[in-house]
Amino acid sequence: MSATAAGISSPLLAPALSGGDTSPFLWRSGAILAFAGMLTGALGTHGLKRRAGITAADLHAWETASTYAIVNGLGLMLVSMHRRFSTHRFAGLAILTGGVMFSSSIMVLVLQRYRLFGPITPLGGLIMMAG
Known part of the structure; x- marks a missing residue:
């Protein structure tokens, strides 16, 4: 069923599920990031308690970090499956x-208490939200 047949008329909500431009880089990056989040979440839950x-x-x-x-x-x-955003120069990379x-x-x-990394967290959040 197409996005139009499903009642979705916005081009923002019409993913390229059948053909179109998709981004293998964004798909793979997303899969790796999701895997890393699951792995660090599991390791953190079990390993950090003993530290x-x-x-x-x-x-x-x-x-919170692993969930994000x-x-x-x-x-x-x-995003990698979307016609417009899979090729957008900013959205996926942000x-x-x-x-x-x-x-x-x-x-x-x-892990290390390096306070130098403190300002990186909100900056990363802003970049993430901009994407």
């Missing part, structure tokens, strides 16, 4: 860059 100095707030921050990685990965996979910056900076802060 000295890890607080409940650290575990929550880690969970999964959500951004899935979002990239959806989601990818911002998502990686956001999640990885939180994880570095939890």
Whole structure:
């Protein structure tokens, strides 16, 4: 069933499920990011509890970072199937860059406490939202 037949008339909501331009780079990047989020979430849940100095707030921050990685990965996979956004010069790359910056900076802060990474988290969030 086509997007028009389903009652969706907006070009923003009409994914290229049958043909059209899709981005293998965005699809693969999204799959890798979602996998990394699942992996770090599982490892963090089980491994961080045994690490000295890890607080409940650290575990929550880690969970947030891994959740955002999964959500951004899935979002990239959806964007890669869209006629317009799969070839957009900014949208997919901004989601990818911002998502990686956001999640990885939180994880570095939890593991190493490098305060230099503190400003990277909101910057990554802004880039991610712009995408």
